[in-house]
Amino acid sequence: MLTTFTSTTTAGAAVPAGFTDTAVISGLSAPTNAVFAPDGRVFVSEKSGLVKTFDSITDTTATVTADLRTQTQDFWDRGLLGLTLDPAYPTRPYLYVLYTYDAVPGGTAPRWGDQCPTPPGATEDGCVVTGRLSRLTLDTFGVATGAEQVLVTDWCQQYPSHSVGTVAFGPDGNLYVGGGDGASFNFADWGQRGNPCADPPSPAGVNLAPPDARGGALRSQSPRRPAGEPVTLDGTITRVHPDTGATQIVAYGQRNQFRFAFRPGTSEIWSGDVGWNTWEEINRITNVSDATVENFGWPCYEGSARQSGYDGANLTMCESLYTAGGQTAPYYAYNHAASVATGDGCPTGGSSIAGIAFETSSNYPAAYDGALFFADSSRGCIWAMQRGSNGLPNPATIVPFVTGVNAPVQVLTGPGGDLYYVALGAGQLRRVSYPAGTNLPPTAVATANPTSGNAPLTVQFTGSGSTDPEGGALTYAWDLDGDGAYDDSTAANPSYTYLTQASVTARLRVTDPGGLSGTASVVITVGNPPSDSPVVTIDNPTAATQWSVGQTIPFAGRAADAQDGTLPASALSWQLTLQHCTSSTNCHAHNVQSWNGISSGSFVAPDHEYPSFLDLTLRATDSDGNTTSQTVRLNPRTVNLTFTSSPSGARLVVGTAEQVTPFTRTVIVGSNNSVSAPSPQRLTLGLGFRFRSWSDGGAQTHNITAPATATTYRANFQLCLC
Known part of the structure; x- marks a missing residue:
């Protein structure tokens, strides 16, 4: 799934020697896309449904272009996720937006708001x-x-991930649009939980079952449905006429192709497809202009191999694909447990490929000519797949390019041919430049007099000591009120009066004629705010709380400081985050829900594979703007499920993986788990055995809700001439 949209890495990142990595736009709220216009404007989308415009990459004050928050569902991995500008802009003054529409099929927004209640x-x-x-x-x-x-x-x-993704113009003047399968990330999903999307062969509200189920993740295979059945756009990349909206699928069988890009000078699409628990893919559509519609195999395949959870269910849609062939293998795939490039320093385990772009017209060293850049939002890294002798990106020559990024969710080229990337977790658009041998970035120097005192406090700032290596004239932008936006002064040496007690980090950004920037900061202490910072207390739940899926958990908290006394509920905000882990030290975060202006409430514990846990954070802001937070970690209740067979040694599939009995899985109490008993199998003495029954009475392929106590599930087989 697309992880995300938070990270534990910092805004600053490491780049190869000779390169610089600088923030060009900061202070954004969960940005997802940036688009550069020919007139220098920059359009930026935020996950909530806002689109903002900056006059240039040095502009510090945004104009709201559009407010789509009412119709956009900003929940988990849903939101305003795609943005592109008409290539003939401003002659054709059109901006195209792709977002999660907060409405059921055929309905109108808003249906849920930025939440999902239980039930x-x-x-x-x-x-x-x-x-x-x-x-x-x-x-x-x-x-x-x-x-x-x-x-x-x-x-x-x-389900709340695998939503829409990229919208981009192709060389033929058409739009190309991608969207995920909208299916469960916890279990093999073929439409067995209510079938609300009315996938065949049954109407909405009727659970689907193997072998004929064609719902859930199998929507990604809908172009292969029998004639007369609906073909959906889930799991596809689709050509769309920019004026009429007429559609034509050019590729399908992808899980969550969140980002893709055209290779310059070609009709090739290169797509990053987020995998389940094993493989991340880069898929190549060789020519969107020909009649070939390529099938990349999901959910029957993940990477180049059969996906065990769906293979084990003996689904007709997958079995027919296995028999007939026709899956287009990934151009490149990397395993969640492996490094992408040796020694890249990027964490392994959780993975979400979340950015695709090609080098073009940069002044980067020749080794990067035509390189494919791709990002992983979970690992917080961007790599360059350098071009091979055949002119195509070469999987054998992948090098780290930017590491330690705070959730990169888009990479793109922009002014100067440089690579830019959107760091969602840092709230920034950042630029990677190569000034060596050409223009070097300026050095910012900021001083203040005085740096402390009681309110009202007038401070004289000096930035005229800043320098440019080439001697170019610098422009100045100051963030004097500490709000993250460089919009308070353009003078070299401004003054500013602080009226309330606070600790403020004032910042200076200087920019040279070539567009490169440098920053500096100085802390101004008005009064003595540290002693007056709020003291935050989470009364409930405590760290001793353990939760099961579907359990309602109440929460309550408070905050106070010496100046304000007890803070009102309006000063409080809460954030619930699910930490998905691949080991005890390697976790990535998914924002689940937030609440503002309340001191108490409740939430329902979500379903997720184990290991995972919840973080509940209470943040308080006092009347001077001082902020403090407290976080409580909430671990789940777990249970061991043991799987056996008669006779022993059978292959059983639980969730995403197939194992030989007997084996035990640790899961969260109340979690939903898909199980399958592939049949027939060769077992005792190599004889054939066919599935007969499960000890819990379930079908050959079914879902089980994890009980509170350890339980054994036995699959029974009978001898057959098979």
């Missing part, structure tokens, strides 16, 4: 939504006017 439960029956591609018309100021023109509404999504 139906985000990871249980799911809050069903769709995806939407719309065209916005911009005025001369870059602000949307009139109503959005809806081009496509599709992409039925039952």
